[in-house]
Amino acid sequence: MGSSTSLKKNLVISQKNQDNSTCHPPHPIETGHLEGLQKQILTVPKAQRMAEFFSLLGDSNRLRILSVLARKELCVCDLAATLDMSESAMSHQLRTLRAMRLVSYQKRGRKVFYRLQDNHVLALYQSVAEHLEEID
Amino acid sequence: MGSSTSLKKNLVISQKNQDNSTCHPPHPIETGHLEGLQKQILTVPKAQRMAEFFSLLGDSNRLRILSVLARKELCVCDLAATLDMSESAMSHQLRTLRAMRLVSYQKRGRKVFYRLQDNHVLALYQSVAEHLEEID
DNA sequence: TGAATATATGAAAATACTTTCAGAAATTAA
DNA sequence: TTAATTTCTGAAAGTATTTTCATATATTCA
Numbered sequence: 001m002g003s004s005t006s007l008k009k010n011l012v013i014s015q016k017n018q019d020n021s022t023c024h025p026p027h028p029i030e031t032g033h034l035e036g037l038q039k040q041i042l043t044v045p046k047a048q049r050m051a052e053f054f055s056l057l058g059d060s061n062r063l064r065i066l067s068v069l070a071r072k073e074l075c076v077c078d079l080a081a082t083l084d085m086s087e088s089a090m091s092h093q094l095r096t097l098r099a100m101r102l103v104s105y106q107k108r109g110r111k112v113f114y115r116l117q118d119n120h121v122l123a124l125y126q127s128v129a130e131h132l133e134e135i136d
Numbered sequence: 137m138g139s140s141t142s143l144k145k146n147l148v149i150s151q152k153n154q155d156n157s158t159c160h161p162p163h164p165i166e167t168g169h170l171e172g173l174q175k176q177i178l179t180v181p182k183a184q185r186m187a188e189f190f191s192l193l194g195d196s197n198r199l200r201i202l203s204v205l206a207r208k209e210l211c212v213c214d215l216a217a218t219l220d221m222s223e224s225a226m227s228h229q230l231r232t233l234r235a236m237r238l239v240s241y242q243k244r245g246r247k248v249f250y251r252l253q254d255n256h257v258l259a260l261y262q263s264v265a266e267h268l269e270e271i272d
Numbered sequence: 273t274g275a276a277t278a279t280a281t282g283a284a285a286a287t288a289c290t291t292t293c294a295g296a297a298a299t300t301a302a
Numbered sequence: 303t304t305a306a307t308t309t310c311t312g313a314a315a316g317t318a319t320t321t322t323c324a325t326a327t328a329t330t331c332a
Contacts, residue, residue: 009289009318010196041218042203046265047196053264055194059320060146060183063190067178076279082177089321091280110278110329127260128186145288145319195290212309225291227310246299246308 007096010051056100057124061085062093069103070122073115143232146187192236193260197221198229205239206258209251 042050057063064083068074074082080090094114097103102121105114116122178186193199200219204210210218216226230250233239238257241250252258 007319010194041207042200044196044200047199047203049268050264051194051196051199053268054190054199055319058146058187058191058194060180060187061320063183063187064178064180067183071177077277086322087279088281088323091278092320095280107279107329112279124260124263127263128189129182132185132189143289191289197290213307222292223309224293224311228290231310243299243309248309 007052007055007100010048010055053100056096056102057121059093061089062097065090065093065097066102066116066121069114069116073106073113075111075113077111079114143188143191143236146184146191189236192232192238193257195229197225198233201226201229201233202238202252202257205250205252209242209249211247211249213247215250 057066061083065079068079068082076090076094077087079085079094080087083090085093094103094105097114098105101117103114104117105112107113193202197219201215204215204218212226212230213223215221215230216223219226221229230239230241233250234241237253239250240253241248243249
């Protein structure tokens with residue numbers, strides 16, 4: 001069982017806007033007051049890695065998969081049945097979760113059982129759940 | 137200044153797989169042992185709201201915008217210059233951040249200054265930063 | 273071994289997201 | 303008022319992601 005992922009957007013791309021005239025009616029900005037700022041902000045590579053991680057949680061099917069696995073390890077077909085997804089779609093999603101090490105798996109007979117890799121992710125999404133209740 | 141957003145994927149869609157034969161070589165699954173599970177998992181609407189939130193953080197430009205605003209409120213054109221994005225792209229991104237109430241803004245003269253709405257988001261992404269350092 | 277079951281995979285189709293482009297709207301200054 | 307500046311907007315273009323479909327691989331059982 002190999003491994004590969006999607007979520008490429010945040011991995012590689014960069015280097016747009018090579019010429020520094022980013023503003024469309026270009027205006028003479030004195031960037032002096034911005035330089036200090038530029039050194040402190042999230043670097044592009046870090047932002048990309050972080051965004052890749054958040055993107056992983058930015059899909060309701062993946063979140064539901066994680067919420068099921070939080071309670072019980074489960075094989076692919078039961079996951080698919082529980083969440084009303086095709087087994088193929090489930091398999092693709094599990095692959096991306098695997099690639100980011102959010103789940104681990106164990107083969108038993110012809111079934112493959114998936115489980116959460118750790119509880120860090122759960123903590124994270126509980127934190128978001130709270131935030132969402134706050135802003136309502 | 138109106139408001140509208142993207143990130144539609146997690147908002148509305150559902151109801152795929154209307155027929156219950158989700159498994160491709162359909163197999164007679166006894167769903168009895170899954171019913172308890174289905175009641176406890178994240179509901180689709182909740183998962184969608186949560187995914188929508190994570191998606192918002194799932195873009196490196198948006199994360200960098202937030203990281204800049206964490207230090208200092210800034211107008212659109214300075215944000216654009218700092219992060220090397222076009223002002224139009226910046227404006228579009230700020231709109232989605234506004235729509236999800238992660239940033240607020242204040243108009244002064246012809247400039248519009250954006251700032252973080254609260255520090256909840258920062259806390260969240262610090263938590264992810266830690267996770268990312270762990271798994272390296 | 274052959275048939276059935278469970279999962280995985282690549283490619284194409286279906287969707288979704290982000291940026292650019294062209295131009296509108298609002299504000300300021302001359 | 304006219305010109306310049308700043309931001310916003312809708313639509314199209316460019317890119318990315320997710321699902322489906324067809325098929326491959328692996329395991330079990332008869």
